[in-house]
Amino acid sequence: ILWVCLVAESPKTDTRITEVERKFIIESIGKPAEHSKHDKIPWRQILTSLPVWGIAFAHFTENWGIDTLLTQMPTYLSDTMNVRLDSNGFLSCLPYLVLTILTNLGGHMADKCLSNGKFSTTQVRKSFTSIAFVVQSGFMLVAVFFQSQLLCIFGLVLSIGFAGFAFAGFAVNHMDLSPQHSGILFGIS
Numbered sequence: 001i002l003w004v005c006l007v008a009e010s011p012k013t014d015t016r017i018t019e020v021e022r023k024f025i026i027e028s029i030g031k032p033a034e035h036s037k038h039d040k041i042p043w044r045q046i047l048t049s050l051p052v053w054g055i056a057f058a059h060f061t062e063n064w065g066i067d068t069l070l071t072q073m074p075t076y077l078s079d080t081m082n083v084r085l086d087s088n089g090f091l092s093c094l095p096y097l098v099l100t101i102l103t104n105l106g107g108h109m110a111d112k113c114l115s116n117g118k119f120s121t122t123q124v125r126k127s128f129t130s131i132a133f134v135v136q137s138g139f140m141l142v143a144v145f146f147q148s149q150l151l152c153i154f155g156l157v158l159s160i161g162f163a164g165f166a167f168a169g170f171a172v173n174h175m176d177l178s179p180q181h182s183g184i185l186f187g188i189s
Contacts, residue, residue: 029179041184051177052185058129058170059189062163065136069095069160081149091153095160103164106132110168121176129169135162 008014013027048050067135075090077083083091110128113119119127135160143155174189 039180041181046178046181046184046188048175050062051173052188055170055177055185056189058133059165061133062166062170066160066163077153081152083149094153095157096162098157099164101164102161106165108166109165125169125173125176127169128165132162132164132166132169134143134164135165136160154159 006016008016011017011022014022016185017025077091100114106128112122114121114123114128139155139159139162141155143152143159146155170189174185180186
């Protein structure tokens with residue numbers, strides 16, 4: 001319902017954005033008439049693009065890790081750390097609460113790095129993805145190798161939470177590569 005009420009068909013008809021925003025959007029992705037539904041999709045260029053495959057690999061690995069932890073963490077906490085399943089609901093959702101916070105923080109930090117002009121888009125995307133993956137791996141090792149219940153939960157929470165920084169990297173990179181075909185790129189990845 002909110003989507004139908006609040007979202008405009010195009011920047012040209014959106015009454016909630018300023019003229020500066022409208023101009024920026026249209027210049028970034030082109031006028032709607034320039035991109036019709038009948039335009040040919042450059043499948044060959046998409047499927048042979050190393051950056052597309054890099055994004056797909058990063059996206060796959062991040063989702064694999066997050067989904068594995070989502071489904072297996074309650075059992076791990078119960079079987080290995082002796083946390084009762086009926087009392088670990090909050091502990092199971094805590095990493096995703098931290099993920100929500102760090103996703104927003106990572107996005108703001110990435111935007112700040114881009115807006116100050118000291119880093120290129122490529123540098124920011126690669127850096128945030130790399131930092132996230134390395135930090136996630138480190139906290140996962142903390143969770144596995146230290147037999148303290150507190151350190152295990154701390155490691156799992158921050159390992160999942162730092163996925164938010166990866167979302168400021170590869171997850172928005174589809175728009176950087178091809179705004180007109182970003183939906184297709186995201187679907188592939």
